[in-house]
Amino acid sequence: MLMNRVETALINSPPRRWVQRWYETPLLLRMGGPLDEGARALEIGCGSGYGVQLILERFGAGRVDAIDLDPAMVTRARRRLARYRGRVRVGVADATDLTGLVPRDGTYDAVFDNGIIHHIPEWRKAVAEVARVLRPGGLFYFGEVTAHALARPSYRLLFDHPEHDRFTGRRFLDVLDDHGLTVRASRELVFGDFVLGVAQKSVPRDRPGAASERQP
Numbered sequence: 001m002l003m004n005r006v007e008t009a010l011i012n013s014p015p016r017r018w019v020q021r022w023y024e025t026p027l028l029l030r031m032g033g034p035l036d037e038g039a040r041a042l043e044i045g046c047g048s049g050y051g052v053q054l055i056l057e058r059f060g061a062g063r064v065d066a067i068d069l070d071p072a073m074v075t076r077a078r079r080r081l082a083r084y085r086g087r088v089r090v091g092v093a094d095a096t097d098l099t100g101l102v103p104r105d106g107t108y109d110a111v112f113d114n115g116i117i118h119h120i121p122e123w124r125k126a127v128a129e130v131a132r133v134l135r136p137g138g139l140f141y142f143g144e145v146t147a148h149a150l151a152r153p154s155y156r157l158l159f160d161h162p163e164h165d166r167f168t169g170r171r172f173l174d175v176l177d178d179h180g181l182t183v184r185a186s187r188e189l190v191f192g193d194f195v196l197g198v199a200q201k202s203v204p205r206d207r208p209g210a211a212s213e214r215q216p
């Protein structure tokens with residue numbers, strides 16, 4: 001589900017950017033560490049592309065693919081990210097089915113979700129796609145809005161979100177685990193309104209070199 005005008009303004013506001021740069025990014029870096037040199041990352045629901053800048057500059061990705069369902073957001077992201085030409089690709093896609101853009105399983109070293117999965121009615125499908133496109137040992141950095149926040153009168157009045165089958169922080173972490181994404185660190189924030197963390201795609205035990213996979 002796309003953002004309405006109020007949420008678009010809030011998400012792209014300086015205070016939100018400040019929190020993302022100076023609070024969420026350092027917290028996620030403490031939980032999962034920076035990426036290896038040359039790492040390939042995907043951001044789902046990239047909005048206007050500010051998160052991609054952080055993935056390149058703060059997390060140290062070598063290349064980033066970014067998608068959003070909203071063509072207007074993709075246009076804004078392409079404009080913002082033009083200076084990273086050659087390292088960034090931005091396209092319109094649905095996070096619940098990335099097979100057109102990412103046909104090969106295990107393509108990415110890291111996937112980023114900056115507050116998008118709670119926008120998706122069939123959100124488990126998006127989690128399944130994250131798990132599919134991550135390589136074994138790859139990291140999923142997430143920051144999500146929970147049912148707790150979405151039930152608040154202020155949220156219901158100001159923003160548009162799917163209403164059924166929303167998740168608590170605990171439920172979200174359990175569903176990651178169901179998809180082979182082992183949560184390495186997580187934190188609930190603002191009385192359970194938000195959940196941030198890092199999960200790692202499990203490595204098949206019989207895979208050669210599995211024992212030496214990087215731990216965050």
Ligand SMILES: C[S@@+](CC[C@H](N)C(=O)[O-])C[C@H]1O[C@@H](n2cnc3c(N)ncnc32)[C@H](O)[C@@H]1O
Pocket residue numbers: 001002003011044045046047048049050051067068069070073093094095096113114115116119120
């Ligand atoms: C709350 S915004 C977050 C945007 C960006 N990650 C940020 O932090 O600025 C949620 C974004 O998810 C996008 N979105 C919603 N449903 C989507 C889906 N099924 N697939 C991809 N993007 C989706 C919306 O268009 C919107 O840009």
